[in-house]
Amino acid sequence: MREHGYKEKVKYSCNEHYTLEGEAEIQCQNTGNWSSKPVCRAPCTVGIKRGRIFYNARKIWIEDLKPNRVIHREPVVFYCMNKVDKCGYPVASTCNDGNLPIPDCFEEPGKLDYNLRSKNLPSEIRMCVAPPAASPTSSPRPA
Structure with a gap:
């Protein structure tokens, strides 16, 4: 990697299936820092075998x-x-x-x-009208 000078621009992109968060093009500031720091966010796998x-x-x-x-x-x-x-x-x-x-x-x-x-399976049977209420072991906080 080389040094970049004031006002030089760099374009970012991510590997396939990764998501770019931030500006794709950033610029070197007079402080020597970049205008922003984009990040590539990873995809996920669904960690179940059945369902x-x-x-x-x-x-x-x-x-x-x-x-x-x-x-x-x-x-x-x-x-x-x-x-x-x-x-x-x-x-x-x-x-x-x-x-x-x-x-x-x-x-x-x-x-x-x-x-x-x-x-x-839960995905195939009748859907509930509403999700279940909180468990009876949890007590409401006093006002």
Whole structure:
């Protein structure tokens, strides 16, 4: 890499599937610093082996997500089970620079349930009217 002089400009781009955050073109200032520092944000993989997700406006089985890649800041919806009301409900998660958190309520089905009883999975059963209420163990804060 070479030194850059005052008012010289540099153009940034990211590797494929990475997302540029910040200005693509930056300029060397009279202080010797750059006008800004762009960053390339990494894509995410969906870290489940079995299940169905909602991604890019469609409901898909995880094995049909090829390649298993979600772009930075893109949302993915997982399906959780309300065991009391026996219904499924969606929970969104967002890719953040290579990290896509799996919601705590998501339970990856076993091979048998996934292959033979897929119609009973949270993504395939009746959707709940509302997500489950907070657990009864949590107490409200005093005013």
